[in-house]
Amino acid sequence: MATKPEEFNFSKHDQFNNSMIPGKFARALRTCKIWQFIRFIVLNIKMLIVVSKSH
Amino acid sequence: MARLVVLGGGVAGHTAATFAADWLGSEHEVVVVTPNAKWNWIPSNIWVGVGQMSKEEVTFDLDPVYKKAGITYKQAKAVSLNPEGNGSSDKPFVTIEYTGQGKAGKSEEVTYDYLINATGPKLNFGATPGLGEGSQLGEHTVSVCTADHAQHAADELTKVLDKMRNGERQKILIGTGHGMCTCQGAAFEYIFNVEHEIRKAGLRDMADIQWISNEAFMGDFGMGGLHMKVGGYVVSSRIFTESLFAERGVNYITGAHVNKVEKGKVSYELLDGTMGEETFDFSMLIPPFAGVGLKAYNKAGEDITDTVFAPNGFMKVDADYTPKPYEQWKASDWPLTYQNPTYKNVFAAGIAFAPPHLISKPAKSPNGTVINPTPPRTGMPSGIIGKAVARSVCDLIKNGEGAHLHEASMAHMGAACVASAGKGWLDGTAAAMTVYPVVQDFEKYPGTGRDTDYTFGEIGLAGHWIKHILHYLFIYKAKLKPFWKIIPE
């Protein structure tokens, strides 16, 4: 039996077969506190730019 | 002294009323007519719906806030408008019916110099047999559209989790309950929050989770999808949305008009004309939205509702409502000032204004059933429009009828939206997205309709932090705490 989550999900349903599924590294980055702290700052800046263009 | 009456104390109405009261000072009067005693930060209802926040955390009493702001607060619902007055007076007025303040059921006529209609949506459960009656939720499904609904959803979800713990496999169905729904984003958030809670409880193997939506493709969100720059590519939101569903093991049905809801079962029609059925043990289906059903009468007492409101019940404003094919839709069809074309002292803000057409591509099944999302008007545009309209009214009051009207077209503004995919300071995730502009402008951006430098999306813990901080920030702002005015909409 496949152990990697993406292996399981690709095989689970035809719909999923044509999707991209994040691997272990991409998943880990999503909740990696240091990386996410950096992203937090970047996202806030990006959002503030859009907010300032909209007011 | 002029009187501004604001109908609806939600995102758009509360923003309009509080800014107008601040700008006008005590020289003029601002009246808010809204049926609820409490203000609700609706986006956080998702977390109430999975038992991760209490109803009290997402609501607060309006009365002390309006007292502090010098706003006259009437806990009532508007029933009709008389924009020309009546036989005995030329003064325009709105007829309201109290829902609280010890006067429930009593009617009153409130005269106005200026009116802002920010009554938001009627939750039109009655549009789908079995989903509910009128604006009342039915018995087969749950909803997260109000804090009370969300609390009920959390209670039902707890029962489902208990059944799984007892070894009973459960089928969960979440999405849209009609072919013409909007607000897919809320259903998207709810399905992934439910999935997250089930996973956290160690019960993921016991649940089959199914998405059903009226969107023609995954990631449409009522905005025709969006294209964002990722890793040097311009990529459709479809790719990312399908990816998340695959990653989390959630199956999906798209292009579906749910036409009947029964105990444990929905029936639907697909865009290709085929019919299907899905069973469920727990289901949250977003209802379609309509206008709240305000009537309008002229001086002679004749019904002029069709002049003031579009057939869907939303108020007509300065949009181009000429029916035209999709290929001829333009960004300039969208309203700039939200002024009613017939009655210039009447404005609409937020969900209450009638959009000129869809944002997504229109679609019908071969049987003639319309299956396409209607345009979303999310929190940020609703707040910005509310503030712009308040500014126009204040200028009209202070500078007279020739005053410049402020513009806030959804085809010129962007929106930031953070869609929760699971709550938790350390293990939560959310998709942080911006679109610019909200309504595509294919004349300016012929490829994607939007500026790909300012349209982006990313999922992660940082998005959750932003969403959670915004919860506190917007409630702080709505309570008019120090420096509330510098917090953007």
Ligand SMILES: Cc1cc2nc3c(=O)[nH]c(=O)nc-3n(C[C@H](O)[C@H](O)[C@H](O)COP(=O)(O)OP(=O)(O)OC[C@H]3O[C@@H](n4cnc5c(N)ncnc54)[C@H](O)[C@@H]3O)c2cc1C
């Ligand atoms: C579950 C859920 C999650 C959401 N999440 C997000 C999100 O994450 N981000 C985002 O940007 N948007 C989100 N939205 C959308 C957002 O809530 C709306 O865009 C916003 O509330 C619209 O503001 P509004 O003022 O037009 O309407 P509302 O906020 O609904 O306010 C309308 C007000 O009018 C009152 N009213 C109704 N009838 C009458 C009447 N006859 N007379 C007087 N008053 C009346 C209502 O009681 C209410 O107070 C979400 C929506 C839902 C349902």
